Amino acid sequence: FRYKDSLAEDLGRADLVISHAGAGSCLETLEKGKPLVVVINEKLMNNHQLELAKQLHRDGHVFCCNCSTLAETLQSMDLSTLKPFAPGQPEKFALFLDKVVGFQ
Amino acid sequence: TGGHTTEILRLLSCLSESYSPRHYIFANSDKMSEAKIRSFEQKRAETFPNPQFTLDSIPRSREVRQSWTSSVVTTLYSMLYSLHLTCKRKPDLILCNGPGTCVPVCISALLLGLLGMKRAIIVYVESICRVETLSLSGKILYYFSDYFIVQWPDLKEKYPKSVYLGRIV
Numbered sequence: 001f002r003y004k005d006s007l008a009e010d011l012g013r014a015d016l017v018i019s020h021a022g023a024g025s026c027l028e029t030l031e032k033g034k035p036l037v038v039v040i041n042e043k044l045m046n047n048h049q050l051e052l053a054k055q056l057h058r059d060g061h062v063f064c065c066n067c068s069t070l071a072e073t074l075q076s077m078d079l080s081t082l083k084p085f086a087p088g089q090p091e092k093f094a095l096f097l098d099k100v101v102g103f104q
Numbered sequence: 105t106g107g108h109t110t111e112i113l114r115l116l117s118c119l120s121e122s123y124s125p126r127h128y129i130f131a132n133s134d135k136m137s138e139a140k141i142r143s144f145e146q147k148r149a150e151t152f153p154n155p156q157f158t159l160d161s162i163p164r165s166r167e168v169r170q171s172w173t174s175s176v177v178t179t180l181y182s183m184l185y186s187l188h189l190t191c192k193r194k195p196d197l198i199l200c201n202g203p204g205t206c207v208p209v210c211i212s213a214l215l216l217g218l219l220g221m222k223r224a225i226i227v228y229v230e231s232i233c234r235v236e237t238l239s240l241s242g243k244i245l246y247y248f249s250d251y252f253i254v255q256w257p258d259l260k261e262k263y264p265k266s267v268y269l270g271r272i273v
Contacts, residue, residue, distance in 0.1 A: 023233040024107050051235040055256065088232070088271040093253070094118035096269055100225065100251060101197060103122050 008032075016079075018070070021053035026062065030085035036062045037077070039070055061085045108203045109137040111231060113144045114273040115199065125156035127193045131205045132161035158193070162186055165204055179208075187212040194222045201229045202241045210245055229253040230266075232273050238263070 004010075007025075011017065011032050018037045019025045029036045038053045057064045060083040065073040098104060109130070116126075126145075130137040138159055149155050165179040186208035198213055200206035210226050217223040228249040230242045235256045238246065246252050252266045260268035 023231075024110070027232070048234070048237055048239075051237065052233045055235045086271075088114070088255075088273045089269075090114050090116075090118045090272050092269045093115055093229070093272040094120070096253075096267070097119065097199075097227065100227065103120065 018074075021050055023049070023052050026053060026056060030056070030061055031087060033084070035079045035082055037070070037073060038062050038064050040064060040066050042066070056085075059083065107233070108201055108231065109134075109140050111229075111273045112199070112201050113140060115201070115229060116144070121152050123197075125158065127158045127160065127195060129160050129162060129189065129205065129209055131164045131203070133164055133167075134161070160189055160193075162189060162205060162208070165208060183208045183211065187215065190216060191221070195224045198224050198226045199229070200226075200241075200245075202231050202234075202239045204241060207241055207244060210248060214248060225250050227251045227253070229272070230255065230259065232256075232271060234259065236262075 007028065011029060011034060014034055016037070017029045017034050018039060019029060021038050021040050026036065026038060038057070040050060040053060042050075053062070053064060056062045060081070062082070063073055063077050116123075128137075128141050130141075138161075141157075141159060145155050145157055162185050163178065163182050165182040166175045167178075170178065190209060190212035194216075195213065198210060200210065206228075210228075213222075213224040213226060226245070226249040228242065228245045228251070230238060230253065232255050234242065234254070236258050238259065242252075246263055246266070252263070253272070254260055254263065254266045254268055255271050255273070257268060260266055
């Protein structure tokens, strides 16, 4: 398919996700607890879009590869080495903002 | 736009009822954000009934690949429109997270403050996508916001006046 409003259903049923390095795709997948392989195309992507993918890789949450190494990565990867991705904490932001504004 | 809207709605998700009325501002070329915002407010109304919020769209300062000369005109128009809207809404607090749309609004708020008309607190939260570098909006508003929040430690090191709370979206 070309575009869907939400991939939530498909993500829910997947055992493995292979995706480009877009932030939305990466985060949505990790939040659902699905193993993720990020394929990076250095020629197409702006530098800043890679920042998140690289950090997620450094933190051990995703596997990274490029188009030519994808097959090899899929064959040799060990999904059990992936570290779980803790969700963000908007409560911390709320606490901070309450102090700033004076609601305590 | 898209990812920015999703992030900002997550930031709003834990705010108390005291943060009311909420005035949402988005680019008039952005068709999806309005739907996401309405959906968010609808859900929120289940816990906090009688929500007070407004939705306004503003013209974008510049479209991708727009020529320099016409960009000057559209940026000026955008700025004036934002000034008018900010005067109308008179916010106490401005919360933004990086789309180009937020810069004219924040500048308007600063102007209103300088003119002694209304002093808004400006809180800027850089996107979670920004791990090592700031967006253009971020680079500008780092100096003009009251609180500048980053979500990765690298940025806290590079921009010492920023606030680091960890990942908050």
